[in-house]
Amino acid sequence: MKTSYSEITPYIAQLAQQSCDKNGIQPNMYAENKVFRGLRDVNGHGVVTGLTEVSDITARIINPDGSSTPCHGRLCYRGYNVRDLVKGFQSDNRFGFEEAVYLLLFSELPDEGELMRFRRELSHCRSLPPSFVRDMILKAPGKDMMNILSRCVLALYAYDDNPDDISVANVLRQCLQLISVFPMLAVYSYQSYQHYHQDKSLFIHLPRPEYSTAENLLHLLREDSQFTPLEAKILDLALVLHAEHGGGNNSTFTTHVVTSSGTDTYSAVAAALGSLKGPRHGGANIKVVRMFDDMKETIDTSDDGQIKDYLARLLDKNAFDRNGLIYGMGHAVYSLSDPRSDILKECAKTLAVEKGCEEEFALYEKVAKMAPEMIAEKRKMYKGVSANVDFYSGLIYRMLDLPCELFTPLFAVARIAGWSAHRIEEIQNAGKIIRPAYINVKQDREYVSLQDRLILE
Numbered sequence: 001m002k003t004s005y006s007e008i009t010p011y012i013a014q015l016a017q018q019s020c021d022k023n024g025i026q027p028n029m030y031a032e033n034k035v036f037r038g039l040r041d042v043n044g045h046g047v048v049t050g051l052t053e054v055s056d057i058t059a060r061i062i063n064p065d066g067s068s069t070p071c072h073g074r075l076c077y078r079g080y081n082v083r084d085l086v087k088g089f090q091s092d093n094r095f096g097f098e099e100a101v102y103l104l105l106f107s108e109l110p111d112e113g114e115l116m117r118f119r120r121e122l123s124h125c126r127s128l129p130p131s132f133v134r135d136m137i138l139k140a141p142g143k144d145m146m147n148i149l150s151r152c153v154l155a156l157y158a159y160d161d162n163p164d165d166i167s168v169a170n171v172l173r174q175c176l177q178l179i180s181v182f183p184m185l186a187v188y189s190y191q192s193y194q195h196y197h198q199d200k201s202l203f204i205h206l207p208r209p210e211y212s213t214a215e216n217l218l219h220l221l222r223e224d225s226q227f228t229p230l231e232a233k234i235l236d237l238a239l240v241l242h243a244e245h246g247g248g249n250n251s252t253f254t255t256h257v258v259t260s261s262g263t264d265t266y267s268a269v270a271a272a273l274g275s276l277k278g279p280r281h282g283g284a285n286i287k288v289v290r291m292f293d294d295m296k297e298t299i300d301t302s303d304d305g306q307i308k309d310y311l312a313r314l315l316d317k318n319a320f321d322r323n324g325l326i327y328g329m330g331h332a333v334y335s336l337s338d339p340r341s342d343i344l345k346e347c348a349k350t351l352a353v354e355k356g357c358e359e360e361f362a363l364y365e366k367v368a369k370m371a372p373e374m375i376a377e378k379r380k381m382y383k384g385v386s387a388n389v390d391f392y393s394g395l396i397y398r399m400l401d402l403p404c405e406l407f408t409p410l411f412a413v414a415r416i417a418g419w420s421a422h423r424i425e426e427i428q429n430a431g432k433i434i435r436p437a438y439i440n441v442k443q444d445r446e447y448v449s450l451q452d453r454l455i456l457e
Contacts, residue, residue, distance in 0.1 A: 025441060033439050039248075044332065049436075050256060051429070052247040053078065054104060054421045059334045070384055073334040077244055078107050086237065086343055095212040095232070097239040097414070098122060101179060104244055104421040105172070123209040125180035126216070129159040133204065137188050141196035145409045146277040148189035150270045153178065157266040164264050166427055174265040175420035182416050183213060186409035187220040193405065214239060217413070221402070230354055231400055234347045238393055241340040242411050244418030246333075251275040251282070255419045259426040260434040272419050273412055282408040282415075285394035287321075288328040289404065292363070292395075294320045301363050308370055315378045328391030329371045335384035344392040348399070355399045364395055 008016075030037045039047045058074040075082045077100060085103075089096035102110045102118050110118060136155045142148045156178075157163045162170055184207060195202035203223055207216045214236035218227035247256065254275040258268045276282035291314070298319070299306040313319035314326050331338055345368075352361035372385045397407055 029441055033441070035439060040332070046248045046333070049253070049434075050247060052422065052425060053107065054418065054425060055244045055246050057246045057248075057333050059336075070335040072337045073331075073339045075245065075339050078103050080109070082241065083339060083343065086240065090233075090237075095214060095236045097213050097236050097243070100240045100243050101417040104417050105175070105424070119212075121176065122180045122213075123207075125177045126184070126207045126209070128181055128184060129156075132156075132159070133188055137185075137192050138202075141192040142189070143193060143197055144277075145186060145189045145193065145405050146273060146282075146412070148192070149182075149185050149409055149412060150273045150277075152185045152189070153266050153270045153273065156181075157264060160266075163266065166262060166264070168424055168427060171265055171424055171427060172420075175416075175423065178265070178269060179416050179420060182413045183207070183217045183220060186406060186413055187217065189409070190221070190403065190406050212236060213413070217410070218400075221406075228354070230351065234351055234396060235400060237347055238344065238396060238410075239414040241343060241389060242393075242414035244415070244421065247422060248333075249281070250278070251415065252418060252422050255422050256426050256430075257434045259423045260430050260432065262433075265423065268423055269416065269419060272415075276412055276415065277408060282411045284327060284388075284390040285397065285411075286404050286407050287325075288390055289394040289398055289407075291320050291327045292367075296363075304366065304370075307363075307366055308374065311367065311371055311374050312378070315374060326367075326371045326375065328387055328394070329368075329375060330385045331388040334386065334388065337386050338388045340389035341387045341392055344389065344396060345387070348392045348396050351396060351399050357399055360395065360399075364392065 029035075031042075036042075036047050039049065041047060055078070056074075056076045058076075059070065060068040061071045062068050077085060080103065085096065085100065089099060098119050099110060099115055101122075102115065132152075132155075136152055137148065140151075142151075160174065163174075165171075188204060191202060191204060194200040201223075205220050205225060208219060211219060212232070215227070215232045217235060218232060219225045245252070247253065251272040255268055255272045258271045279287065295301060295307070295310055299310050301307060310319055311326055315324055317324040348364070349361055352358050368387045368391065371387075375385045394407065397410070402410070
């Protein structure tokens with residue numbers, strides 16, 4: 001009998017419904033048991049679960065009386081304001097991602113010689129084992145780039161002669177190699193998908209040692225390998241801003257949890273990738289782009305009244321995916337502003353001029369202005385709402401002609417730097433497995449013998 005791995009049989013559907021019917025956990029139980037759902041308290045503040053030196057997010061000012069006041073968002077890497085980092089490498093007209101990686105891993109900004117040596121090391125590591133692309137990517141193409149990326153990371157374990165050594169030196173070696181090859185894994189996975197599932201021509205470029213990470217991404221992705229300096233600089237900036245974001249985001253917390261068990265680097269990174277794949281975490285910018293596509297297809301976007309009506313229908317679950325969300329608006333921590341969004345907005349404006357997308361950018365600006373007011377009207381808010389990093393990053397990727405399938409993998413290409421820094425920090429400082437507590441709310445029951453149980457019909 002032929003088995004269908006994707007079929008939900010009537011019996012499975014019946015069991016699923018039975019499971020839902022017997023779920024006795026009600027929303028009010030969390031408050032009654034003083035459980036902070038999602039590790040966030042009633043005011044939306046994250047529950048403290050650890051210490052870190054890697055990065056810091058500031059969105060509120062603590063007043064002398066203990067109360068807090070929302071402020072414009074501030075993001076620091078190892079104590080350096082990310083705005084200053086960006087201003088520094090942009091004023092020198094150079095790429096910044098490799099410098100940000102160095103800072104996150106080693107806690108200090110490199111001097112010119114250290115940065116050159118570090119770039120050479122990353123370039124040296126930017127190669128895959130013989131036949132890896134053929135055996136692990138081309139022979140088993142998939143439709144989801146994040147899953148292929150995870151599979152490739154786990155497969156690299158088998159090519160490592162010392163995979164389970166969790167000394168800092170060995171983990172650093174593994175992390176540098178993963179940081180270096182992530183662009184190749186992501187792009188090659190996409191090329192495989194395009195060829196085997198979309199019937200497109202297959203081409204595989206080798207990375208160029210003289211190129212930065214951003215330049216190599218564009219070189220690997222485009223058939224003619226051509227890109228403008230502005231395109232590479234803006235992609236580099238996006239990588240810098242996605243490289244790290246505090247220890248409390250879902251994938252970084254996953255890295256800490258899995259690392260604390262003493263497992264290998266490949267398993268920890270694969271777990272983080274699984275977290276990032278989720279649409280509540282790494283897939284939000286895809287939702288932003290598709291929401292705007294739906295908006296342009298269904299209304300006249302030159303009419304402010306129609307835009308406002310569309311946003312209202314979004315919030316009322318009567319438009320787009322009917323989830324009641326204006327994607328790209330709001331953040332779990334930031335209220336008045338997300339510094340990453342502020343920086344990307346200016347870059348999007350510049351890129352829109354080069355690409356002839358001024359009207360598109362103007363539409364995004366309108367929505368960014370209207371949406372917070374409408375959300376405040378329709379939702380009970382404990383803090384302000386502003387555009388987050390996903391709001392403009394999706395627009396930038398679209399203007400760079402990057403396929404939607406690579407939006408989340410590009411996030412991973414950047415965030416592997418932060419995951420690596422946090423993994424090393426956990427190894428250095430923790431020494432205990434992370435094991436949170438759950439409160440059982442199921443009553444004790446007497447065991448019933450098989451012959452006395454009701455038969456499921």
